[in-house]
Amino acid sequence: MKIEHTSVMLDRCIALLAPAIESAKSPVVVDATLGWGGHSLALLEKFPNLKVVGLDRDKSAIAKASSRLAEYSDRITIVHAVYDEMPEVLNSLGLKNVDGILFDLGVSSMQLDQSERGFSYSQDAQLDMRMDQSKGITAKEILDGYSRSDLIRIIRDFGEERFASRIVDNIIAQRQKGGISSTSELAQIVKESIPAPARRVGGNPAKRTFQALRIEVNQELEILQRAIPRALERLEIGGRMVVMSFQSLEDKIVKQFFTAATESKTPVGLPVEIAELAAKFKLVFRGSEKASEPEITENSRAQSVRLRAIERVAF
Numbered sequence: 001m002k003i004e005h006t007s008v009m010l011d012r013c014i015a016l017l018a019p020a021i022e023s024a025k026s027p028v029v030v031d032a033t034l035g036w037g038g039h040s041l042a043l044l045e046k047f048p049n050l051k052v053v054g055l056d057r058d059k060s061a062i063a064k065a066s067s068r069l070a071e072y073s074d075r076i077t078i079v080h081a082v083y084d085e086m087p088e089v090l091n092s093l094g095l096k097n098v099d100g101i102l103f104d105l106g107v108s109s110m111q112l113d114q115s116e117r118g119f120s121y122s123q124d125a126q127l128d129m130r131m132d133q134s135k136g137i138t139a140k141e142i143l144d145g146y147s148r149s150d151l152i153r154i155i156r157d158f159g160e161e162r163f164a165s166r167i168v169d170n171i172i173a174q175r176q177k178g179g180i181s182s183t184s185e186l187a188q189i190v191k192e193s194i195p196a197p198a199r200r201v202g203g204n205p206a207k208r209t210f211q212a213l214r215i216e217v218n219q220e221l222e223i224l225q226r227a228i229p230r231a232l233e234r235l236e237i238g239g240r241m242v243v244m245s246f247q248s249l250e251d252k253i254v255k256q257f258f259t260a261a262t263e264s265k266t267p268v269g270l271p272v273e274i275a276e277l278a279a280k281f282k283l284v285f286r287g288s289e290k291a292s293e294p295e296i297t298e299n300s301r302a303q304s305v306r307l308r309a310i311e312r313v314a315f
């Protein structure tokens, strides 16, 4: 299997956004997670009248996407922003509602490949893990400074790690010896904390702890919780939002908001639907979709994707 900078479920995302784009006179799509711009590029190529607003909190992604999408600079506006700031960004561009919104959550393979960023347990680097390196605390600061109970909570809840307390005890023991300063040291501590039989299943044992730290460093779940409802508010009627999650906690948040948005608020038992209380959104399909087996073989990042889509039907 190879890891490439290929965009996950690219054709499916385009097909899902197409009806909303094609039915609008001057369509606008927000790519909330621009990354290397793969989804945006495909959308701009396919729809000649489409305008895209691309957001990313990572300045290096912004620079790379800007140069990759340079020939479309008249139709794409690229903004360094966190995606829960989408309403403010749209306001600043004089845009009200939009026809499509795409979230391709998590880290990019480009970020994983930049070993010095500290996202990858398989490459030795400083423990940074910030998507926006201009602000916020690093993974090392968390490992050095958080209390035992907070570290356990993070690694257990965000990493879904059964052996969180053993890992944290070893992290704390290491503090007395000067702390953990590199990704390899952390990966080794995690490995040694996990009983041998458990180490033999479920891939690299460091994966879950690294995921947990990355989520905490970047406040990923809190931001997603704020971002989804704020983004839904800015969808035009007929507008669609597509979200791709790569771990169950993200997908749970998306599912909860989509379920609430597509439920009628008319009290159960009333014989008629009250128009103002009717659902303002509908699911484009029930549940979530996965990537195809051939795509997973080509691009291992597609393995864990869960894609959900929603459409606005009323204001």
Ligand SMILES: C[S@@+](CC[C@H](N)C(=O)[O-])C[C@H]1O[C@@H](n2cnc3c(N)ncnc32)[C@H](O)[C@@H]1O
Binding pocket: 006, 007, 008, 032, 033, 034, 035, 036, 037, 038, 039, 040, 055, 056, 057, 058, 061, 081, 082, 083, 084, 104, 105, 106, 107, 108, 109, 131, 223
């Ligand atoms: C998986 S990549 C996107 C790849 C892109 N769709 C492509 O095809 O090239 C996710 C991107 O979202 C960015 N990102 C993650 N969380 C973010 C947030 N809260 N606000 C803005 N950007 C975010 C990351 O920096 C990363 O560049």
